[in-house]
Amino acid sequence: AQRVTQPEKLLSVFKGAPVELKCNYSYSGSPELFWYVQYSRQRLQLLLRHISRESIKGFTADLNKGETSFHLKKPFAQEEDSAMYYCALPVYNFNKFYFGSGTKLNVKP
Amino acid sequence: GAVVSQHPSRVICKSGTSVKIECRSLDFQATTMFWYRQFPKQSLMLMATSNEGSKATYEQGVEKDKFLINHASLTLSTLTVTSAHPEDSSFYICSASSLPAEAFFGQGTRLTVV
Numbered sequence: 001a002q003r004v005t006q007p008e009k010l011l012s013v014f015k016g017a018p019v020e021l022k023c024n025y026s027y028s029g030s031p032e033l034f035w036y037v038q039y040s041r042q043r044l045q046l047l048l049r050h051i052s053r054e055s056i057k058g059f060t061a062d063l064n065k066g067e068t069s070f071h072l073k074k075p076f077a078q079e080e081d082s083a084m085y086y087c088a089l090p091v092y093n094f095n096k097f098y099f100g101s102g103t104k105l106n107v108k109p
Numbered sequence: 110g111a112v113v114s115q116h117p118s119r120v121i122c123k124s125g126t127s128v129k130i131e132c133r134s135l136d137f138q139a140t141t142m143f144w145y146r147q148f149p150k151q152s153l154m155l156m157a158t159s160n161e162g163s164k165a166t167y168e169q170g171v172e173k174d175k176f177l178i179n180h181a182s183l184t185l186s187t188l189t190v191t192s193a194h195p196e197d198s199s200f201y202i203c204s205a206s207s208l209p210a211e212a213f214f215g216q217g218t219r220l221t222v223v
Contacts, residue, residue, distance in 0.1 A: 044214040101152040
C-alpha cells in the first residue's frame with residue numbers, strides 16, 4: 001500500500017543553518033513525489049515536485065529510489081521558511097494525494 | 110495559479126444537525142475534486158474523490174452516508190456532514206485540478222460541532 005512517512009514532527013534551526021526535512025515513501029510503482037508547504041493561516045500550496053527537478057525558494061529535493069526517500073533540503077534557512085511542510089505521493093492521474101504527517105519547521109533568528 | 114474557494118471558512122453547528130461545505134474552482138473547470146480532513150496537528154487524510162456527474166468514491170473507512178458528496182457542476186462540489194457529532198469537528202479541505210499533477214487547495218473549512 002502507498003504510504004508517506006515524515007519522521008520529524010518539529011524541526012528547529014537557526015537562521016542561516018542548513019535544513020533537511022525527511023520523507024520516506026512506500027509505493028509499488030514508480031513514484032512522483034511532491035512537497036507542499038502551509039504557511040501560518042494560509043492554504044496548502046505546492047513547493048516543488050520531483051518530476052520538474054526545480055529549485056523553489058532555495059529548496060531542493062532528490063528522489064532516492066534505493067532509500068525510498070525524497071528529503072527536502074535548503075542550505076541556508078530563512079525565518080520566512082517557518083511553516084508546515086508536507087511530503088505527498090500522488091495517485092490517480094496525479095490529482096489525488098496521500099500526505100505525510102507533516103513537519104513543522106521553525107527557523108529561529 | 111488556479112483558485113479554489115471553500116465556503117464557509119468556519120461553521121459551528123449543533124449536534125445532530127447537518128452542515129454543507131462548498132468547494133468551488135473559480136477560474137477553471139474540474140471534473141474531479143477531492144475532499145480531505147485534517148485533525149489538529151495532524152496530516153491531511155483523503156476522504157473521497159468527487160466526480161462530476163457521478164457518485165463519489167470514498168476512501169476505506171470513510172462513511173459515505175455520513176459524508177455526502179455532490180458534484181453537480183464542473184466548478185462546484187459540496188460535502189454535507191449529516192447528523193454531525195462532536196467527533197466530526199475537524200478542518201475540511203478540498204482540492205481541484207485542471208491538469209494532471211497540479212492540485213490546488215481551498216483555504217479549508219473549520220467545523221465545530223457543539
